[in-house]
Amino acid sequence: MSRSGLRGPSGGRVRPNTNLELYAWHFMRVSGVVLVLMVLGHLVIMHLFFSVDRIDWNFVAQRYQNPLWRIYDLVMVILAVLHGFNGLRTVLDDYIHRPAWRALAQAALYLGVFLVLVIGTFTILAFDPQAWASGR
Amino acid sequence: MRIYRGGVGMAAWLFHRITGLAILSFLLLHIVDIFLICWGPAHFNKLLVLYTALPFRVGEVFLFAAVLFHALNGVRIILIDFQPALTERQEVLFWMEVGAFVVLFIPVAILMLGPLSTGRG
Numbered sequence: 085m086s087r088s089g090l091r092g093p094s095g096g097r098v099r100p101n102t103n104l105e106l107y108a109w110h111f112m113r114v115s116g117v118v119l120v121l122m123v124l125g126h127l128v129i130m131h132l133f134f135s136v137d138r139i140d141w142n143f144v145a146q147r148y149q150n151p152l153w154r155i156y157d158l159v160m161v162i163l164a165v166l167h168g169f170n171g172l173r174t175v176l177d178d179y180i181h182r183p184a185w186r187a188l189a190q191a192a193l194y195l196g197v198f199l200v201l202v203i204g205t206f207t208i209l210a211f212d213p214q215a216w217a218s219g220r
Numbered sequence: 221m222r223i224y225r226g227g228v229g230m231a232a233w234l235f236h237r238i239t240g241l242a243i244l245s246f247l248l249l250h251i252v253d254i255f256l257i258c259w260g261p262a263h264f265n266k267l268l269v270l271y272t273a274l275p276f277r278v279g280e281v282f283l284f285a286a287v288l289f290h291a292l293n294g295v296r297i298i299l300i301d302f303q304p305a306l307t308e309r310q311e312v313l314f315w316m317e318v319g320a321f322v323v324l325f326i327p328v329a330i331l332m333l334g335p336l337s338t339g340r341g
Contacts, residue, residue, distance in 0.1 A: 113298050120291040127284055131332050136271040136280070141261035144254075161251065168244035175237060204251045207258060216260050 108170055115163045122160045145213035154208050161204040169197040228314045236293050239286040246283055277336060281329050288325055292317045 130139065147153050176189045224230070257264050270276055296313050300306045306313060 113301065116294045116298065120295065123287055124291060127287060128328075131280065131284070132328065135335060136268075136277065137335065139271070140268060141257060141264045144257050144264075164247055165251075168240070168247055171240045172244060175241065200248060200251055203255050207251075207255045211257055 108173075112167060112170060115167045119160070119163055119167060122156070123164065126156075126160060144211075145216075148208075148211060148213065158205060158208045161208065162201065165197060165200050165204060169193060169200075228311055232293055232296070232314055232317075235289060236297075239290040242286050243283070243290060274336070277333070281332050284328060284332065285325055288328075289321055292320055 130136075134143070173190075173193055176193065177186075180186050180189050226233070253267055253270060256267055271280070296310075296317050299313065300310060
């Protein structure tokens with residue numbers, strides 16, 4: 085059996101010793117509901133109220149003068165990254181069976197989620213339009 | 221080869237998985253491209269061809285379709301999870317979801333692609 089990593093000594097499924105999967109299951113539902121509103125809102129604002137023809141650096145700079153938009157984007161990006169990577173974790177779990185590959189995939193997954201969260205939150209928190217105000 | 225025929229439930233599961241992976245791929249690209257605002261207007265504005273060029277604008281409509289399906293199907297999953305009696309009516313729920321998708325997708329797609337037909341400035 086290729087899924088040996090998931091089987092106990094007597095061949096039965098190993099009972100998880102943490103509630104991690106239960107928390108992940110709840111997180112997907114709660115973040116999902118929030119993301120439905122935030123992501124569809126984001127698309128409607130950017131593509132219908134505005135348009136990609138009107139969005140440029142100045143647009144983002146002006147928008148980020150208002151801290152509420154930074155909070156909106158920050159909450160959305162954190163929830164979306166965690167929701168997306170947890171979904172990917174489920175997919176990898178389904179298709180990668182050999183223990184060594186599972187370990188490698190998990191390591192890559194956690195490294196990925198860390199990097200993306202750092203880049204995403206850094207942009208939203210550290211972006212300073214004033215830095216270019218004089219040179220333009 | 222034997223093929224498992226799971227009906228609309230399996231189709232919904234498969235589309236949920238495909239659209240989820242597609243949206244995650246775009247999310248990674250989007251986080252990196254927005255990161256470049258920190259390099260200033262000159263670099264960032266050049267990059268925006270990623271959003272305004274014709275193939276990408278059509279891609280954005282597909283992105284909206286993926287997000288809309290994933291959102292509606294996610295709501296269907298949550299409804300069934302917390303209201304198990306609905307399991308018996310999951311096919312009806314699926315077709316309601318398809319109906320909602322069509323009703324919401326068509327006008328938005330027209331609004332998104334409309335500026336292209338009139339020639340944009």
